[in-house]
Amino acid sequence: MFEGLKDKLSSFKGDVEEQADEPDSEADAAEPETADAEAAAEPEASSTDTDTGEPDSVTEPEPDSDPETDAEDDPGLAKKAALAATGRTIITEEELEEPLEQLELELLQGDVEMSVAQEITDRIREELVGETRKQVESGEQVVERAIAEALRDVISVGQFDFESRIADAEKPVTIVFTGVNGVGKTTSIAKLARWFEERGHSSVLANGDTYRAGANEQIEEHADALDKKIITHEQGGDPAAVIYDAVEYAEANDVDVVLGDTAGRLHTADDLMAQLEKIDRVVDPDLTLFVDEAVAGQDATNRAKEFNDAAEIDGAILTKADADSQGGAAISIAHVTGKPILFLGTGQGYDDIERFDPDEIVSRLLEA
Structure with a gap:
């Protein structure tokens, strides 16, 4: 997962490094002028006129230019020149413009939702414009740090310690799962039953999908296993x-967690959405989790927003994350809904589920 986005972010880092390392013609031109100005500032040695015996007139040096005025005239150039003298460089907005435009386009191609792609590039711009670095520090390191901060801010929206929340909650904790047909809700329930068991929590499964033929058989197979x-x-x-x-x-029976399946539905299915509203009234679940496939990309992002608007969710699970080379949905859903991604399904086995850790995701995206 995230291989596509990793490539795009790596390309962006290289583009910014290349732009920042290009020689600045204005700054280069300023150096000899500065040297000339310093030479002109030194008074010429006085000499005596051989005819009159009077000292020759001494050419008065022109007054030094005012650094503050220069900075006002061209603050970018003045700052670059000052930093160059101390072995530092500065990243300008002009240097970032083209790489950021390209990054935004590539994020969209990687299934990142448009507003999220814009948010990421805006945050990177805020982090980098005017950023200075020692020449011994790689420009790529500076850019990587800015990307990490931007991504972390975007994908960590609403995150909470799921394990602690379950451990501290009054039992039983009731969790209801919802989403469209065929995205892996029932399998995700079975995986979480195993996940809870490994952490010392007992669970009971409930088949609230009473409309789909074969739903009982499917969840019963998981319960038996x-x-x-x-x-x-x-x-x-x-x-x-x-x-x-x-x-x-x-x-x-002193069971810790209730895991409730529901029928797959579209947010436009009024009768099924009314069922969710009734479950909320009758059961008052502690958590409602939206389940969708990571490979659905922007469709998953759009559906998460629509479900959250129709029947508020508390978090999301993305299945088939191991088959998603882009990862755009994982980057987008939390920001679009304001609710966290809690788990990633990474395979077919009951143990193939992992907590969504924003720091770990950022590390994966930026690792060499």
Whole structure:
């Protein structure tokens, strides 16, 4: 995952380095002028006129130019010249303009949502314009630091310590999963059941997908493989009632977590969205998690926003992250919804799930 975005960010770093290292013709021209000015400032030795015996007139040096006035006339040039004298260089907005435009285009091609791509490039610009560095420091290091800050700010929106929140919450903790058809909600529930078990939390599964033929069989297979209790009703039953019964079971049997599946739906399916509203009223879940495929790219980002607008979510899980070479959805969803990505599905096994760690993601994107 993120190989495509890694390549784009690496290319951007190189472009900025190349732009920043190009000689500045104005600064180069200023050096001999400065030397001439210094030479002119030295008074010529006086001599005596051989005819009159009177001293020759001494040419008065022109007054030195005022550095403050020069800086006002051309602050970029003045600052560059001053920094060059101390072995430092400055990154200008002009040097960043072309690389940033190219980066924004490439982010869009990498499935990053438009407003998120603009936010990233704007933040990089804010970090870099006017940034100075010692000549012994690589320009690429300066740019990498700015990119890291920009990415971290964008993708860490809403992040919280999921594990601590579950551990500290009053039991049972009820988590409802929603999203469109076929994105891996049921498999994600099974993976989280294993994840909770490894951390000492018991769980019960609830099949709130009462409309899809074969839904009971699918979740029952996972429950059997994981040795978990499952609560189901007949096909066509009330999803809210199923999850409510699972909460009752958890309370009676000291089970820590209720994992409630729901039918896949589009945000435009009014009857199914009404079901989510009823689940909220009847069950009052502690968390509602949106599930979608990382490979869906900007479609996943758009759906996350639409679901959050229609029935507020608390976070997201992206499945098939191992098959997504771009990673644009992972970069975009948190910023667009204001809700964090909590987990990435990375394979077919029950252990193939990992917490979404913004610092780890940034490291992956910027590693050589």
